[in-house]
Amino acid sequence: MLDTDRLVTDLLAAAQQILGDSFDAVRPYATAEFRKLAETLVLIAELRATGAVDDEQARLLLDIQKNASRTVLLTLEGIALLTAERVLNAALGAVTDTINRTLGFELL
Amino acid sequence: MITNRRGSGSVYLTLSLVLLFASCAPQFVAPYDPATDSAVTNVQQQLGTLFAEQQRTDPPVCDYDNYVGFYDALDVDLGSLVIRNEAREQNQLTVRQLRLLGDSLDNLEALHQRSGCLPEGQIEVLQRQFDTSFTAILRLELAKRR
Numbered sequence: 001m002l003d004t005d006r007l008v009t010d011l012l013a014a015a016q017q018i019l020g021d022s023f024d025a026v027r028p029y030a031t032a033e034f035r036k037l038a039e040t041l042v043l044i045a046e047l048r049a050t051g052a053v054d055d056e057q058a059r060l061l062l063d064i065q066k067n068a069s070r071t072v073l074l075t076l077e078g079i080a081l082l083t084a085e086r087v088l089n090a091a092l093g094a095v096t097d098t099i100n101r102t103l104g105f106e107l108l
Numbered sequence: 109m110i111t112n113r114r115g116s117g118s119v120y121l122t123l124s125l126v127l128l129f130a131s132c133a134p135q136f137v138a139p140y141d142p143a144t145d146s147a148v149t150n151v152q153q154q155l156g157t158l159f160a161e162q163q164r165t166d167p168p169v170c171d172y173d174n175y176v177g178f179y180d181a182l183d184v185d186l187g188s189l190v191i192r193n194e195a196r197e198q199n200q201l202t203v204r205q206l207r208l209l210g211d212s213l214d215n216l217e218a219l220h221q222r223s224g225c226l227p228e229g230q231i232e233v234l235q236r237q238f239d240t241s242f243t244a245i246l247r248l249e250l251a252k253r254r
Contacts, residue, residue: 029247033240033243036236040233040240043229043232043233047230053229057219057223057230060216060219061233061234063211064215064216064234065237067211067241068212068237068238071208071209071244071245072240072244074201074204074208075201075244075245075247075251078202078251081201082136082252082254084136085134085135089133089134092133
């Protein structure tokens with residue numbers, strides 16, 4: 001029997017390792033999506049165990065599942081990049097203000 | 109004197125970098141594209157219709173043979189979407205997501221073909237899986253609004 005909570009914990013740990021500090025920005029979304037993914041994985045296992053799908057059908061469902069998981073990870077990566085971009089632009093904005101104030105005119 | 113020259117060099121370097129970045133705010137990800145948002149939503153609606161039809165119809169209406177044209181049309185729509193997104197700079201994440209979606213649609217077609225009609229148990233799983241994929245793609249696209 002697959003343990004949904006354990007699956008979610010493992011997925012979160014993997015994502016946190018990849019994203020580092022940026023992970024906090026996406027934690028709520030990641031947690032919700034990883035829970036859905038883990039529950040769906042359990043459903044696929046149940047379908048196979050009860051004979052509702054054969055091996056080939058189970059393989060096709062698992063492939064779709066892998067693709068869905070990768071798609072979520074790519075979104076997490078994108079949001080982390082956008083967060084880094086916002087931080088960098090904010091920092092540059094702060095430097096610009098300081099330089100303009102120091103020079104006494106709007107250089108930047 | 110040497111120290112002063114080094115100091116001046118650092119100031120010029122810093123100013124140059126600031127000017128460079130300030131003149132064009134760096135973007136690590138492509139901007140939001142409403143056409144992509146709309147096209148992804150359209151593909152999602154087509155799949156929603158497929159699942160609803162599979163749930164409320166019986167064989168032979170729900171047979172794969174009656175859906176070959178549907179999958180072909182979906183393939184064309186997604187192909188156009190991939191090409192559009194490949195043409196956008198800094199957009200590899202979305203392109204990869206759309207390719208994964210295309211791969212999943214191929215798997216869905218193979219599943220439909222093998223099953224004849226999609227049974228209820230499979231539909232429940234498929235709806236969850238595609239909802240996750242579409243939500244992820246749209247969430248990234250919407251996050252590109254700055």
